[in-house]
Amino acid sequence: MAFPTEVLAGLGLNRNAPALMHVDLNACFASVEQQANPLLRGRPVAVAAYASPGGCIVSPSVEAKRFGVKVGMTVREGRLLCPGLVVLPPDPPKYRAAHLSLRRIFRDYSPDVEPKSIDEAVIDFAGTPALKRGLVEVAREIKGRVKEDVGCWMRCSVGIGTNRFLAKLAAGLQKPNGLVTLDHANLEAAYAKLSLTDLPGINVRFEARLNAAGIHTPPEFLAASPATLRQRVFRSIAGQQWSLRLRGWEADAVVFARRTYGQNYSIGGGCGDPHELSALLMKMAEKAGRRMRRDGWACRGVHVACVFADGTHWHVGRVRDEPLYATQDVHRRAMLLFNRRPGKRVAKLSVTCYELVKTHREQLALFETRADTMARLADAADAVNDRYGEFLLTPALMLGLEEKVIDRVSFGGVRELEDACGGEPEPPDPRRDY
């Protein structure tokens, strides 16, 4: 979206009535665990990738945060700050169920619900009857329904704004359980209390760029001309988008199509054994490949990346003409790339399938190639796993990897949620009387 700079320069604050709501479930994973286990309510709880001392905390509860426990700390650090910390491993199916319950609630108010991650969503009320009632009243009702339908311990922060940026910013201003509206009337006052890195999307690197242009606070950022932001700070269209965003005009209503299927895995302590690394790559290729096939894609590109135990990293990707469909073919291509790595212990590994091409499996070939045979074998193995459960039928190389590359919920996206649903309709709500 590009506007002539002179149009943007004369653009004031958006004075329309806010129609967007950002809902953020507070301390999502930890709250769901406290909801599931009432004995944990009121106690400091942390969900960690692994419960071992080196495991990374992914969600501290509100009580744990009061002790200073933060996302990204190790379990050891969390326990030093809070000796009574209850550490739990992630239980993704529970979090997905909570997310789907939230979606059901939101869709009762608007058909335009955009999940931003497992614990947050944007609801656009434009043209809906809910808008007439007033979004503050609707937000209070949604908070009540979250407690009723998801669980009495669940709290969410709600932000209301004229664009996605302001709605998200407002949702973050009061935590937990906040309800804030940002519009033309209070926007400048709100900016005056914030630092640049409090704004969603502004990290320390962007802050440094803004500082270099003489912009040190959000009000200065708001006052900066679109030309300055475009030419001196961001040196791209992003400068114009920030001019719109800060004034409450929409610049983020973009839905990106899926372009990759990937999988990554952290190896505690690192690994230098080529056989174990090959087996891990096979499991990652199987998980990514299975999701890719379920959505009807093959890939022409495979990318492999690793972080070594010494902190250095390496990556390589290649695109070929022949599309890859079966797990074994993705694995073979990944191994060819992976074998070029420096001979160091690997601490983190990732495989990504990209350059996706739609498969037309219904079309029968006159002369069947090896790739066709492998594709039919992959479809048959997928059908067995669909029927009897994940990893019942696997490549032999994956034997013994049951506890590795396990189910996870990623941050910043809900694609794997759609994958988990397998494109099927959402499961029925067992609480409703059909």
Next chain:
Amino acid sequence: MRETVREKVSVVLVYDRAKGRAAPARLRWNGREYTVDEVGFHHAVREGRALHHVYSVTANGTFFKLDLDTETLHWTLREVSDGLPD
């Protein structure tokens, strides 16, 4: 203290027509009967074609995670906890 288990257990499930909900009311484990005080969370998960209903409940001061396999109608106890740190 949290413990992962995988044991078949006896469960009494009660369906409340008025609320439209079905939930475990009692369970027997290790020779002792527990009366469910609260169902904290209920979710469904697919393992292959089989749909499992997972109930997180507390009974007599203990947390239980119960799994009903709707293919076999077997109940499995998945997890027990007293809510205290390990």
